[in-house]
Amino acid sequence: MIDKKTVETILSKVIYPGFAKSIIDFGFVKHISVADNKIEIHLDIPSSAPQIEAQLKEEIRKRLALPENVQCHIDITKPKMPKETSSHGKNVLPGIQNFIMVSSGKGGVGKSTTSVNLAIALAQQGKRVGLLDVDIYGPNIPRMMGIEDRQPVFLGNKIKPIIAHHVQVMSIGSLIAKDASLIWKGAMVTQAIEQMLKDILWNKLDILLFDMPPGTGDAQLALAQNLPVTAGVCVTTPQKVALDDTVRSMDMFNQLHIPIAGIVENMSGFICPDSGKEYDIFGKGTTKPLAEQYHTQILGEVPIEPAIREGGDSGLPITVLAPHCETSKRYQSIAARIWEFVLKINEEGGVDNKKIQPTVF
Numbered sequence: 499m500i501d502k503k504t505v506e507t508i509l510s511k512v513i514y515p516g517f518a519k520s521i522i523d524f525g526f527v528k529h530i531s532v533a534d535n536k537i538e539i540h541l542d543i544p545s546s547a548p549q550i551e552a553q554l555k556e557e558i559r560k561r562l563a564l565p566e567n568v569q570c571h572i573d574i575t576k577p578k579m580p581k582e583t584s585s586h587g588k589n590v591l592p593g594i595q596n597f598i599m600v601s602s603g604k605g606g607v608g609k610s611t612t613s614v615n616l617a618i619a620l621a622q623q624g625k626r627v628g629l630l631d632v633d634i635y636g637p638n639i640p641r642m643m644g645i646e647d648r649q650p651v652f653l654g655n656k657i658k659p660i661i662a663h664h665v666q667v668m669s670i671g672s673l674i675a676k677d678a679s680l681i682w683k684g685a686m687v688t689q690a691i692e693q694m695l696k697d698i699l700w701n702k703l704d705i706l707l708f709d710m711p712p713g714t715g716d717a718q719l720a721l722a723q724n725l726p727v728t729a730g731v732c733v734t735t736p737q738k739v740a741l742d743d744t745v746r747s748m749d750m751f752n753q754l755h756i757p758i759a760g761i762v763e764n765m766s767g768f769i770c771p772d773s774g775k776e777y778d779i780f781g782k783g784t785t786k787p788l789a790e791q792y793h794t795q796i797l798g799e800v801p802i803e804p805a806i807r808e809g810g811d812s813g814l815p816i817t818v819l820a821p822h823c824e825t826s827k828r829y830q831s832i833a834a835r836i837w838e839f840v841l842k843i844n845e846e847g848g849v850d851n852k853k854i855q856p857t858v859f
């Protein structure tokens with residue numbers, strides 16, 4: 499007869515659909531008992547989607563591969579309603595109207611660069627904008643926003659965000675010692691994020707952008723469980739490998755009931771500064787089929803541009819340094835599209851990603 503430890507080991511191989519971690523690692527397995535040819539398993543999961551429950555049950559049964567005389571009862575607790583979006587969801591930060599999660603399947607695709615320039619572009623368009631760096635593994639928003647040497651002001655045990663380029667900014671990087679190498683375990687990530695949400699004194703905001711760690715894990719789940727995330731933005735590069743990871747990000751948004759505002763195709767072509775001619779380097783336009791598959795739009799294409807990297811390194815993003823150049827215009831147009839999407843969500847109380855027509859450039 500199979501024992502409890504073996505059941506646990508088997509469950510540690512069951513990946514939670516749409517994410518990169520197992521149901522054991524996420525802490526969704528609440529109870530396992532094994533007695534007299536009878537196994538009982540209790541899970542508590544954050545999704546109310548019936549297909550997730552069905553998928554998990556099937557996967558668990560398949561992996562356990564029990565003989566016929568062993569009974570197995572799998573009980574799954576789910577939230578009653580699907581996660582709500584901004585217009586009718588509970589909001590633990592009522593002074594903030596909209597939350598945008600900027601995600602990517604892998605690191606280095608330009609998620610932080612995009613978050614920074616979009617936050618600035620939205621502020622330039624008159625919105626009250628916040629930017630929260632949730633990338634606990636590599637918080638580089640302080641450097642990109644030029645606030646590396648500024649200390650946040652504490653009021654009691656609350657923290658005031660730092661204002662840079664008309665954006666209210668806070669980063670876990672501003673709160674931990676520079677170069678401290680922290681090893682984050684799942685529960686610590688969740689706790690750190692919940693703490694940040696409670697302790698930052700944002701002024702009234704129209705929109706708060708989250709620069710997420712790469713991939714799909716605890717940080718994404720922690721935010722979705724604490725806030726009604728208005729929309730998700732996926733950043734990818736046109737290479738095939740990056741696109742494979744992007745699929746995981748999109749699946750995660752769907753699974754968390756976060757409407758997908760669209761995809762930003764970053765490092766899409768190179769505009770030669772001398773001739774103004776555009777060259778294709780990683781392959782342009784490869785994200786279009788992905789957008790179609792997920793019934794969403796391509797928000798825009800951002801070229802590879804040395805000034806973008808220099809801007810990030812120097813704390814003066816391109817949208818600040820050269821607000822009228824072609825690349826800044828692209829960020830402006832992406833920001834405007836995101837805002838349009840946000841308005842739509844607020845008016846309609848939700849968006850069905852099956853109905854959005856993909857944009858063709």
Ligand SMILES: Nc1ncnc2c1ncn2[C@@H]1O[C@H](COP(=O)(O)OP(=O)(O)O)[C@@H](O)[C@H]1O
Binds near residue numbers: 604608610764
């Ligand atoms: N469109 C671009 N053109 C040139 N450099 C870019 C572009 N997008 C990002 N970079 C550079 O690529 C590196 C990785 O970008 P970053 O935003 O830190 O990625 P991520 O947050 O996804 O890990 C940075 O040095 C950044 O300046």
Ligand SMILES: [Mg+2]
Binds near residue numbers: 609638
């Ligand atoms: Mg980053």
